[in-house]
Amino acid sequence: MRRHMADGAGAEPAEPTPVDPAAWSCPVPLQDHDRVILGHGGGGVLTAELIEQVLLPAFGTVEAAAPGRDSALVRLERDVSDGAVTLAFSTDSYVVQPLFFPGGSIGDLAVNGTVNDLAMSGAVPLALSCALILEEGLEVAVLRRVAEAMGRAARAAGVTIVAGDTKVVGRGSADGLYVTTSGIGAVAAGCQIGPERARVGDLVVCSGPVGEHGIAVMSVREGIDFGTRVASDTAPLSGLVQAMLRACPGGRGEGIHALRDPTRGGIAMVLCDIAEASQVGVELAEPAVPVPDAVRAACGFLGLDALEIANEGKLVAFVAREVAPAVLDAMRAHEHGRSSVVVGEVTGDHPGLVVARTALGGSRVLDRPLGEQLPRIC
């Protein structure tokens, strides 16, 4: 495979030229570059320009980031930490192709994905970092669009992008743009949520219709593109989770045992992970899982299973039976949980296995999906 990595070192001058700082003016204005060049990753003037003129205005962090620091400082407020401090910390890389798809872009995913990973621990997200790897030749206008999407998503999620890094690699090495975001969040004392905490008798709740993100991306991917109304469901779920925690007696989420966002591998993957981690059996009532008609249609002619398709704005919760009604009410009152519904329950039978039951009473064991979702003829 072609691999051509350049770290932009060649952009630095071989010999320092004496300059009078008072007379210094920017030799290469960004406006001359409509495409990213290797020099933008060099850590010098060009990089600074890219950050100041494209990234910071989009992220809205001109004041907070204080350029010149090697690391950002994030202050934990007392009312968030409430004594004992548990930090949730997550990182994810985003390499989706194409960069823009119905309902969103790689920028939306990069912010919401990490925010949601934090939220699944019951954390309030505090800050994000953003590392960009740009392909030489990427249009700056595209970068700007992605950065603006990230800024909007961050504001909607109530989180700030406080640190970042930008590198440029040679043409052909990065599919346009890769993003890695890391995030920290604060988990309230007493909040204990984890995949190993599901218990027999728990109800399994899904926050809304499944399959939208994966189908939306597939619908614009070369080779299997098709016309559809489906748009990605990418959304920040931290607000929804906090509402769920507050709805429990004590207001700290007692009774919410496990939370996961079903991204790659869909809800099948998430249910399998929790069943195994908790060593419980999960019974899924397949007819209860909400699947939009357009997703069902696309799955139909491609031969895919909606339960295995990625979601970017949904969560699956394992909730103690006695708190489920209150939690469901709270979810349905929230903009990202209006269609929440019970889709299954935890049983003592077949520990570690997930069994889906059809309307006829037939059953099938749901496995972890193996890998890529591929359209089939058979």
Added chain:
Amino acid sequence: MRYLDEFADPSVALRLVEQIREDATRPWTVMEVCGGQTHSLVRNGIDQLLAGAVEFVHGPGCPVCVTPLETIDRALAIASRPEVTLCSFGDMLRVPGSHADLFAVRARGGDVRVVYSPLDALGVAEAEPEREVVFFAVGFETTAPANAMAVVRARELGIKNFSMIVSHVLVPPAMAAVLSSPARRVEGFLAAGHVCTVMGTRQYDSIVEQFHVPVVVAGFEALDLLDATSRVVAQLEAGEARLENAYTRAVGRAGNERAQQVLDEVFEVCDRTWRGIGHIPASGWRLSPRYRDYDAELRFDVGDVRAEEAPDCRAGEVLQGLVNPDQCTSFGTTCTPRNPLGATMVSSEGACAAYYRYRRSGVATSAPAHG
């Protein structure tokens, strides 16, 4: 979804189950040939609901599973060539050859792309004239018209950088081979519905005449399969052996004659070795002399290919309905979808994969609620 949801109605389905159980005075052995039907039966739990009245044995209805090992190995070799872009249906990507699969070839730098339709592959050839685009043309009679049209269009449009690896297989000879086997247990057939949209139900006349077995053409939804099964059982109980059509909304006696004409022109009948089953005479299609310049196996000389099956794999017996997947000692242990020994565990329509997905020991179907 229209023409689908109505045929999945659970209350009607359960009444049909009850009726079949009443009608059967003894257990009957019925084979469905089509992999899509296998999956629907197992997924809906129909085989469990009818246990004791009907035993389903799963036939060689997965063209991906039965593609000869040598052909897979040759396809892998062609895909490994730097100038070749191999386009394939998604099903084929994980089918194990003697030493690798197409995913592995892609990881090593081969240009392997999944397409939904053979015309997509032709589109790639048009868009990338510097590449040699090869399409892996597998399938039963249902897929053959699509594959045929790809080469017809290639010729019409003058696209030269396109060729196909053709490995078509035919349903009636497979049924005849199953029925001719001395170990045969099959007493009636659910015949593949979508194959009949192309070939017409009349292609099964000779099976019924020669072997005196009931053959009922079936669709794919729960009601379609139960309806067809109840007709097979009714015939068996009455000692009859007729051809019936239970998929009238999609299938007729004649089939699609325009498609048949194109198939006659593009393909010719040949002998075929079915992976796991063996040599079945006149059971396949290859490109006719008129279209042989589009044959990728001739265009790319990939030398001698020695094919080796995994020694413990019993896919052949499974494909003939002699053994059910869960009776194989490797099933679920050394052979899983993640590490398949044979093609029947890989293809989503393979019987072993269906069993693995939908049946695991210890997981029972709950008693059906009576509506």
Added chain:
Amino acid sequence: MCLGLPGKVTEVFVDRGTTMAVVDFGGASKQVCCAYLPEIVVGQYALVHAGFALTVLDEKAALETLELLRALGTVADEIGGPERTGDPSARRGERAKSREESA
């Protein structure tokens, strides 16, 4: 084999001499080759496999099949025949009869 799905034809056009259609599967649509069904008409339902329309679905036949299936189990009640817990072979006879009549 043979993942074939019914979909509604919403548009018909010609591409370099071949009839094509846009088929809506209930929210997702695909361009489908109709070289084997060139008389296809907007509003019809086609069975699509691997990007090709193979046959037009016969609505009348579909309705007849559904009616027949739905009637099973109610035939005995309607004509005052043997009770459900009564004689299975008599019910079998009724069903065979009603199948022949609708064939």
